[in-house]
Amino acid sequence: PNVKLVTSDNEEFVVDFRIAKMSVTVSRLMEAMNMSETDDASLLSNSIPLPNVTKAVMARVIEWCEKHKNDEPKEEKENDKRGRTTHVVSDWDKEFLKNDEFGRLCQLMGAANYLEIKGLFNDISQTIANMIHGKKSDEIAEMFNIHCDLTEAEKKEIRKKTAWCED
């Protein structure tokens, strides 16, 4: 059975029921609209509006879901032994995310957050975290084109507070 998803720019995507279910948000909407896998009429007569996702981003989300639709539902361990979040990004996912510009990656992350697709959300979080890791604050600002709005006095205060973290 197929489900119709409509993006903010009025593009209709027809996807497999299983793919649609991968998004917690879509899942909830289908439930609210009494759409069920066994009731073809309910699926045909309804479409799910997704006002926060554009056509271009939706296409990427569906591509990711297609690849992962047969994944075992894995219990994502929230923390490793030392209490730090860990998540392994598969090689396919790395290759998949490589093709996006950073702006698109952020849009994709926004969509994964809105649609509640945990695997994709974590993939992107880990990817961006890896970009940040090991860089100094000015390198981070430069890399992401962040305009630093902190005054020198504020920076000094933060440095003082975090002094024993620096070399």
Add this chain to the structure above:
Amino acid sequence: MQPLNEGGKEHANSLENNLRGVECSLGDKDYISHLPDLCLLQIFRFLKKRDLFNVMLASRRLGSLTSCHGLDRWDGGILTLVQIERGFGFEIGIASDEYPFNTDREMTSYQYTIEWNEEEKGFVEKRTRNGNPLRGCGSPVDFPIPSPFFANLKEILREHEARIIVIDKFRFDGLLFSLLLPLFTGHRVDRLILSGVVSQGITDDQRRSFTQFINALGVKDLNLEFSPSLNALLTEQFLKKLRLTDLYTNTNLKEAQTHLFRAEQSMIPILTLYSNLESSCVIVHADWVITLIIEHMKTVEESVDCSSTWFLALEGNLTHFTIDYQLRGSGYTHQRGGLLMSESTSTMAVLHSTQRDDRKFIRVQFSRKNPPKYSPLW
């Protein structure tokens, strides 16, 4: 340089592979600052403390999120609370962030003391970074712990995680633990070591607030080895309420004589949960000690690391007859050299019994029957 072992190398490679991430073109706009809070927080969850500090300096919006509860932690700190000569102090030592590329950083420590100054008739606070370790002083202080001590401790614990707590030379009282408890909200403490802590007799209230403290912090390993007067903590209720896997109390025989805890057979399900249990004041009976040991061996069967030790006082006579009687139908056999094992399982135990000053003790060494083989370096 030779790699230590191939497995380690492989691990490092896969780790590096995972960390290399994605190089994508970054464009010329500030996209990251426009991500919703939830997204940024999720990204920050994958970062180390030091990276978070760098993010903090990048902009106000990003910085404000890094101080969210749950992110602002430095892992694996060792916190020591000390009574010093005319006051109190604490020290937190934090080892290097365990990030693979940054493993050789030295320990950083922070000390705080608050002391009564007779000349100024007031308390003097002192804070140092990487200063001399605080030395405890056993002579009692005749005033309660001043409140700035708790305020400063709270501040430091908000920023840094205490994984091990050492309490040194304090007087044991329930109030201390009730006051400390709220400061550790959200912390997971593995080990609690009470060293040189003295008690003048333990009340049920004290025992209750101490138990509450241990369980709320998630302590698994309690060490009372250097606080013999705390042997008096051990009662059936106390052991039943705790959720420990390791317990060490003073095994100095003379000191341990002052308080003895005679465990009933009904305690078997509680005692089997301990990996390490070393206490000369806990007495088990020869009539059921073997049953207890076998029960423990069954519980550790699945665990990877089951090498651990028990040291307990023994009542009654442990003879071949009593051992065989308890082994019947268990599938375990008793062999020469005090070896206890079964055909079907991979755990074994070695028993030693000793006798000192009219008292009998039993030491049990648990281990794997076939320890994992280490491949040679070359």
